[in-house]
Amino acid sequence: MTVNRTLFTMYRTIKRSRFKKKKNIYKQVYRMSFDKTVLLYALALLGYIITAVFISGNFTNPLQNGFAFLEEIGTRNFLVVISIYPLRYMFQAFRQPGIILSSSEYQLSILPFGLRDVWNVIVLEKWMKRIGGGLILWLMFVVTPLPNTLTGAYILTLVLIDIGMTAPLWRMYQQRLLPKLAIFLGAVLLIGLLIYIEPILASVVVFISIILWNVFAWKHLLKQVDWGRVVEGSDHKVWKMPLISSITKVPFKREKRIYVLQKLKFRRKKFDYHAASIHHRLWHSYVLKNVRVLFQMFGILLGFMTAMIFVNPFIFYLSIAISVYIFTKMSASLFYDRFKTDVLEVLPWDVSSFRKSFLRWNLYGGVLLIVPIIAYDIFHLTWWVPLEVALIISVAIYALNNELERASVLLAKSKREFFISDAFVVIGLFAIVFTGTYPFVSLLTIVFGFLCVQQRRRL
């Protein structure tokens, strides 16, 4: 592996500039978010706590047992740990190429340097960092009661595996999903089996496999590389700043590519020429793109309602009302967002027709939210239960349609008052809250059923 010195200097400059840029972003966000005085007091308090811990005595004493335990576990399982450790890189290959070759590094190949030279420089820097980091980590462990030979052996082996897995991880990342999955599952099974037979055998096989894999990987290092994917994955890793993201509320999304779906032949066929078929595809793609947010929302709401079952009936019905409210607001905001994203923004869609197809997708989500309600009702079965469930569903449908109507009005840049319908939503939500305590409230289902029919007629 030869390394071009000029290229190395340029690469370091890029990294330094990137570091400075990130530092400035962090600085700006900190300036906006934290008050200097509060920060100063917080630091003073932290300093006081640390000093108090040191003054109060030998702080390592309470940890002595822990270190002894660690030493015992570490010694006994050394071979197991180093046999399993390469699996971490194989798992990583599903998302990351292992080395960061972002769009900036890729630009270097436009200059008179080959991509292989750029790759070499990045890898060399990564290895140097790993070795340096390993050394620092080992020095930190020197002050602990753990034997230096044990920590040294662990750190040295793990750094060696890290270096040894660079090229295999890079090659594995380039594989398609199924071969990648087969390699990973095969490795899990083989290593598991060998550990079960004899851990030393597992470690020897793992080390020999890494060496052989390296021979192959280095030979075919830059063959059939999807540079677009490498750059996209690296850009995401470089600029993903979770703290900034959470403070600024700006999500650092990874560009989603629906490779697997694109491979399906039937998806390339033309649609039946009517609105419903294209709406369905557009919503399907949109749901897939936002699947993480949707999982989070449904997970939180389901968890919330399930937990409230065990508190008391009133609180449980309150949690249902809150969940209906959040669900409808979230759905409406997704609906609005769909028309403010990509080419749909410039097309003159008939929003009401889109709304009908969107309601179908909401039905799938709504069914999920019914699960805790049914679970609760099974244990609190009365004659009122069907009416209660009907009330919840009718209020949810009415509130959802109301929110979607509001979003449609916004999209059409028109103005309309929602005072009366909003009032009905509030009444409906309160009715849900009190239906657990006063079941006769669920008779309001008739009213909300009627309102839903009226809404549907207007659509």
Added chain:
Amino acid sequence: MKGSDSMNALRIDNLQVDIGDQTLLKDISLQVKKGSVVALLGHNGAGKSTLLRTIIGMNEKVKGTIEVCGHDMDSAFLTYKRHISYLPEEPMLLSELTVDQHFQMYGLAYEMREDILEERTNMYVTAFELEDKRDHYPEELSKGMRQKVQAICACLPDVPLLLIDEPFMGLDIYAMDYMEQMLRQKASEGVTIMISSHQLELIRNIADEFILLQHGTCIESGAIDTFDTIKRGSDL
């Protein structure tokens, strides 16, 4: 470009567009006659794309009114939008849809009849040499091909106003030639075209009139024959 309202395809009054603290367009007032081809000229950053994006509704205006064929943007947005087709500078294709599916999407959005859509699609696809790419996804096409697909999409519907942002970028010489023909054809059918481009010679062949933007304001307009040239940024 002055005339009575029934003669105008586009009418903008006192338009202002801000993004954050920055004013991108200011005091823009103009009227574009039905069936005319207007070249939108100016330096990079003059506000050409911003103006087109504001007309289509992608940028929010701070003040002013925009009317297309008498339909006000603020009172009947969907009807207003049905009168416009937009060809953006950068293709806005969905990675989940194939080339043919994009044409269908445009056809459905503009409520085109299926047979008319099919006929036009076949004509444009042949002319732009995309016959074997119809079931391809955007990622499987070159940048020029994506631009061609987007151009076809924009030209499919029968709309009175066509907004075009840098149509020749990334196109090969034959595609540029066909694009020019296509725009002439549209203009001869009475479609009003507002086109932004830096390719002045090509624009002179197509346009009847021009609007010159500078720092977000309209500084000059008139017949394209009277247009001299854009001064260097440093000379302004």
